[in-house]
Amino acid sequence: MEGVAIIGAGQTRYGDFPGKGVKELFAEAYLEALKSVDHGLDPQTIQAAYIGCLSAGSGFQLGQLAPLLMGHVGLPHVNAVRVENACASGGFALYTAACAVASGKFDLVVAAGVEKMRDVSSSKGRYWLGVSGDTEYERLAGSTFAGIYALMAARYMHEYGLKREHLSMVAVKNHRNAVANPKAQFRREITLEQAMNGVPVAHPFNVWDCSPTTDGAAVVLLCNAKIARQFTSKPVYLKGFGAASDYLAIHDRNTVTSLAATRRAAAEAYKQAGIGPSDIDFAEVHDCFTIAEILAYGDLGFCEVGRAHYLLENGDTQLDGRLPVNASGGLKAKGHPIGATGCGMACEIFKQLRDEAMEPSRQIKNARYALSHNVGGSGGTAAVFIYQRGDES
Amino acid sequence: MGAHISIPMYQRAVPQRYRLIGQRCLKCGRVNFPPKAVCKYCLTGSEFENVQLSGRGTIYSYTIIAGGGAPPEFAEDARCKGSYPVVLVELEEGPRIIAQLVNPPGEGISIGMPVEAVFRRIYEEEGVIRYGFKFRLV
Ligand SMILES: CC(C)(COP(=O)(O)OP(=O)(O)OC[C@H]1O[C@@H](n2cnc3c(N)ncnc32)[C@H](O)[C@@H]1OP(=O)(O)O)[C@@H](O)C(=O)NCCC(=O)NCCS
Ligand SMILES: [Zn+2]
Numbered sequence: 001m002e003g004v005a006i007i008g009a010g011q012t013r014y015g016d017f018p019g020k021g022v023k024e025l026f027a028e029a030y031l032e033a034l035k036s037v038d039h040g041l042d043p044q045t046i047q048a049a050y051i052g053c054l055s056a057g058s059g060f061q062l063g064q065l066a067p068l069l070m071g072h073v074g075l076p077h078v079n080a081v082r083v084e085n086a087c088a089s090g091g092f093a094l095y096t097a098a099c100a101v102a103s104g105k106f107d108l109v110v111a112a113g114v115e116k117m118r119d120v121s122s123s124k125g126r127y128w129l130g131v132s133g134d135t136e137y138e139r140l141a142g143s144t145f146a147g148i149y150a151l152m153a154a155r156y157m158h159e160y161g162l163k164r165e166h167l168s169m170v171a172v173k174n175h176r177n178a179v180a181n182p183k184a185q186f187r188r189e190i191t192l193e194q195a196m197n198g199v200p201v202a203h204p205f206n207v208w209d210c211s212p213t214t215d216g217a218a219v220v221l222l223c224n225a226k227i228a229r230q231f232t233s234k235p236v237y238l239k240g241f242g243a244a245s246d247y248l249a250i251h252d253r254n255t256v257t258s259l260a261a262t263r264r265a266a267a268e269a270y271k272q273a274g275i276g277p278s279d280i281d282f283a284e285v286h287d288c289f290t291i292a293e294i295l296a297y298g299d300l301g302f303c304e305v306g307r308a309h310y311l312l313e314n315g316d317t318q319l320d321g322r323l324p325v326n327a328s329g330g331l332k333a334k335g336h337p338i339g340a341t342g343c344g345m346a347c348e349i350f351k352q353l354r355d356e357a358m359e360p361s362r363q364i365k366n367a368r369y370a371l372s373h374n375v376g377g378s379g380g381t382a383a384v385f386i387y388q389r390g391d392e393s
Numbered sequence: 394m395g396a397h398i399s400i401p402m403y404q405r406a407v408p409q410r411y412r413l414i415g416q417r418c419l420k421c422g423r424v425n426f427p428p429k430a431v432c433k434y435c436l437t438g439s440e441f442e443n444v445q446l447s448g449r450g451t452i453y454s455y456t457i458i459a460g461g462g463a464p465p466e467f468a469e470d471a472r473c474k475g476s477y478p479v480v481l482v483e484l485e486e487g488p489r490i491i492a493q494l495v496n497p498p499g500e501g502i503s504i505g506m507p508v509e510a511v512f513r514r515i516y517e518e519e520g521v522i523r524y525g526f527k528f529r530l531v
Contacts, residue, residue: 138491142516203456252489
């Protein structure tokens with residue numbers, strides 16, 4: 001298998017952009033990614049593009065979105081395909097791109113994600129938030145993903161003694177981290193009291209337990225590790241990548257306090273990288289709802305399943321803790337443009353591992369290995385990546 | 394825009410939605426609900442016999458959907474009632490299933506409570522009211 005390196009990455013700010021559509025968002029992220037390649041890159045040498053997206057601009061372009069976007073940035077001839085696994089679309093685009101390079105088939109490819117969620121009313125937007133679960137049963141029980149994750153949270157509380165305030169600690173941490181991130185949607189701190197008393201959405205969740213709806217795009221440029229140094233002296237290596245699935249419906253799973261797809265994807269990624277959870281210096285994990293970050297701690301091996309709340313109580317996953325999680329602000333505060341999220345995490349890690357975190361206050365120092373984790377819906381799919389900084393001798 | 398389940402598609406699930414018909418795997422003997430083409434327990438059995446489920450079970454987990462948590466086709470319900478509970482029920486015969494609970498949230502819901510299936514209006518699409526099972530506390 002060939003080694004895989006990231007040589008450039010770019011993303012739009014996440015947020016609410018009435019002036020930009022799917023094409024404009026994608027182009028902005030793509031052009032920023034190109035510009036980030038230290039020694040330059042001739043775009044005409046790009047061979048393939050894997051673009052994650054769920055709703056294709058709230059349904060306006062459900063078919064052949066990828067060639068539409070590539071034609072918009074002067075690359076109509078590239079082998080382009082849309083990749084869809086709901087909120088993990090970006091992660092699966094990155095995974096597919098990494099496999100394409102690792103196989104030796106291509107040397108230079110684009111992995112990207114884009115989502116335009118804010119063009120439609122809040123009610124129309126919610127249509128898209130419950131069509132990636134088991135629509136026939138979960139959706140017809142009157143639930144979107146907030147409700148499905150709430151079922152996991154209530155069961156976790158019952159089994160392991162997790163308290164309402166632990167959920168809010170995730171929100172408070174991630175909002176605090178987003179303040180210094182110029183790419184984040186919500187750059188404001190919230191207090192624990194605020195986080196515990198928001199407008200109810202799906203008990204035990206209130207609005208502060210939920211990721212928002214977001215416009216945004218992210219683009220990552222991958223190449224065969226052998227040629228990475230033509231482009232930069234600071235590549236970031238993708239040392240491990242794993243992806244897996246599970247039953248789509250929550251009622252078909254043995255347990256609801258752990259995501260089997262995450263556990264399987266993580267095992268694959270750790271094995272390929274030849275390292276374990278204790279080697280990870282920082283991580284970007286999928287916190288679409290506060291409980292999702294708590295599940296991730298256990299499923300990624302940062303602690304035993306059921307003991308995640310102790311990491312929060314100890315402050316271990318804060319920016320200054322022993323294992324910072326979601327330094328970007330996470331989906332909660334950086335924002336969650338569904339299809340873009342998995343690639344946006346890779347952008348954040350690319351910047352952090354090159355000491356280019358934009359604001360000095362949020363730079364994680366002396367990090368060698370990082371991990372990103374992207375979940376589709378309530379855990380029907382998951383992708384996990386392990387990155388290694390490449391400027392060491 | 395609501396979840397789109399066409400009338401024929403809804404009709405195909407009538408044995409499950411109206412009568413709670415599950416399938417017993419002829420290989421391992423366990424009960425699948427909703428039906429699968431290959432048994433979700435032994436992962437090999439593909440022949441089944443129908444079984445009538447009792448509709449009795451216990452609450453495995455629950456949530457209370459309010460305002461922004463409701464999909465558009467249930468937004469009116471959320472508005473009228475303020476909120477409505479959704480439960481994950483472990484049925485007597487083994488499988489778990491998700492559905493609404495008809496009792497109002499104020500009654501106090503907790504994990505482990507016994508419930509039974511009842512026949513109710515689910516939602517309306519294409520001008521046709523769709524019926525199926527919900528649960529109520531016993
Ligand atoms: C939580 C949620 C229901 C709120 O939606 P809403 O009530 O329609 O909110 P609106 O978009 O009308 O925003 C109202 C206000 O709340 C704020 N807000 C909305 N969602 C927020 C969130 N998740 N966190 C913090 N603030 C939020 C908005 O910024 C806005 O503030 P403003 O009035 O100061 O501008 C919605 O964000 C949601 O559905 N989130 C889940 C997304 C999801 O399921 N993603 C897939 C995950 S698997
Ligand atoms: Zn069987």
